[in-house]
């Protein structure tokens with residue numbers, strides 16, 4: 768997507784590599800903490816200050832929760848993050864590593880699936896790429912169709 772849409776490859780690549788870095792320590796909110804950690808890591812390794820800021824802000828917006836993506840690079844990372852969720856076994860992995868009941872996991876997955884598909888994918892071609900997975904997962908999670 769970075770090449771296809773003409774984004775800054777270095778920002779996208781570094782943000783892709785570092786966007787979930789706070790998850791290594793189970794720190795939440797991992798977008799906010801990860802954005803600070805990534806900035807610090809990049810500065811310590813003498814990356815350009817502006818590049819570190821761009822990567823940090825891209826990580827901050829990757830979940831589309833508290834902060835919405837605005838730049839092309841931010842939209843690409845949020846989209847790629849959402850698209851990765853459509854590759855099995857992501858949604859099943861959520862259930863495996865939670866202490867929720869099966870019904871609670873299904874409810875959480877239904878909500879996440881809708882958010883991923885409808886709110887986190889910023890490009891129509893990419894939405895079409897995962898559309899069949901979206902339809903199948905909706906059936907799995909017991910949506911009323």
Ligand SMILES: [Fe+2]
Nearest residue numbers: 786787797830
């Ligand atoms: Fe994340």
